[in-house]
Amino acid sequence: MIEAQSLFSLPTHLPFSEHFDPKVPPWEWVPKIAEALAGFDFLEKDSARQVPAGLIVEGEVFIHPTVKLPPYAVIQGPAWIGPNTEIRPGAFIRGNVIVGESCTLGNSCEYKNCLLMDKVESAHFNYVGDSILGTGAHLGAGVIVANLRLDRDLVPVMTSEGRVQTELKKLGAMIGDYAEVGCNAVLQPGSILGKRSMVTSALPFGGHLPEATIATGSYSIKKIPRR
Numbered sequence: 001m002i003e004a005q006s007l008f009s010l011p012t013h014l015p016f017s018e019h020f021d022p023k024v025p026p027w028e029w030v031p032k033i034a035e036a037l038a039g040f041d042f043l044e045k046d047s048a049r050q051v052p053a054g055l056i057v058e059g060e061v062f063i064h065p066t067v068k069l070p071p072y073a074v075i076q077g078p079a080w081i082g083p084n085t086e087i088r089p090g091a092f093i094r095g096n097v098i099v100g101e102s103c104t105l106g107n108s109c110e111y112k113n114c115l116l117m118d119k120v121e122s123a124h125f126n127y128v129g130d131s132i133l134g135t136g137a138h139l140g141a142g143v144i145v146a147n148l149r150l151d152r153d154l155v156p157v158m159t160s161e162g163r164v165q166t167e168l169k170k171l172g173a174m175i176g177d178y179a180e181v182g183c184n185a186v187l188q189p190g191s192i193l194g195k196r197s198m199v200t201s202a203l204p205f206g207g208h209l210p211e212a213t214i215a216t217g218s219y220s221i222k223k224i225p226r227r
Contacts, residue, residue, distance in 0.1 A: 001159065002026065002159045002161075002208075003022065003026070004024055004026040004029055006176075007132075007175075007176035007177070007192070007194065007195060008176055008177050008195075009022065010022070011135065013082070013100075014082070015040065016080075016098065019036035020115075026192065027171055031168070033096050033097075033098060033114070034096045034113065040078070042060040042062055042078070052070065055070065056074045056075070058075070058076045059076055059077025059079075060079075061075055061076075062080045063075075064082055067083070070088050070090070072090065073088075073091040073092070074091075074092050074093065074094075075087075075091075076093060078096060079095065079096070079097040081093075082103070082118075085102060085103040085104070085105065086105070087105045088105065088123070090109075091105045091110075091111075093111050094110060095113065096113040097111050098115045100118040103118070106122055106124045106125070106126060107123075108125050109123075109125060109126040110126075111128050113131075116133045116137075117133060117177075119136045120134075120137050120138075121137070121138040122138075124142065128172065129147035130170045131145050131172030131174065133173075134176045134179065136177055137175045137179050137180075139181050140180075140181055140185070141184070142183050143187070144186045146188055146189050147172035153169075154169055155189045157171075157208070158206075160208065160210075170189075171189055172191075173187040173191040173192070174192045174193070176194045179193040179197045182201030182203070183201045184202045185200070185201060185205060186204045186205070187206070188204065188205065190206070191205060191207065191209075194209055196212045197209045198215070199214075200217070203215060203217045204217075
């Protein structure tokens with residue numbers, strides 16, 4: 001079975017290591033995000049901060065003093081935002097979000113129940129839900145990380161051993177270290193991208209992309225069965 005450590009390593013500066021076992025399947029990290037934040041002492045760690053007048057901060061939120069804050073955005077806790085990260089205008093951080101060092105959270109992007117490790121770039125018009133993004137992962141403009149099946153059934157994943165049921169109704173993507181996703185691509189629920197893999201622009205991708213490979217894909221039309 002694929003292990004989380006084959007895709008990414010939790011940065012040592014993040015204070016949540018006990019919650020993320022490197023030897024479990026990577027999708028098991030997604031429910032641990034809320035657990036990790038629930039155990040964090042926000043009152044002790046977060047000091048009084050000055051925020052721009054148009055920036056709305058609600059709930060339990062830690063923002064490192066070096067974070068570059070925008071003139072307007074919404075941050076809803078619980079959330080932990082690491083050092084030297086840039087949050088751009090119009091970002092919506094919607095609870096249970098952990099962000100590492102030197103990340104870019106872009107304009108008009110939405111983040112919900114996700115873990116972004118160091119140097120993650122998500123700069124323009126992205127949706128990231130119920131997902132894990134490894135160090136150096138990059139989402140091009142308009143990339144959508146889908147987290148809910150159209151039939152709203154439980155999300156399975158594809159691995160080298162075959163199809164595995166995760167028992168999760170909402171599951172986005174598990175994106176390995178330094179993986180690249182091109183502009184306007186859509187990652188289907190339960191997608192797994194190996195380290196240094198690439199998904200080309202405007203591609204709807206689902207399944208498992210092995211390490212250091214590129215998905216160019218082909219488009220096909222299938223008849224939707226009657227319900």
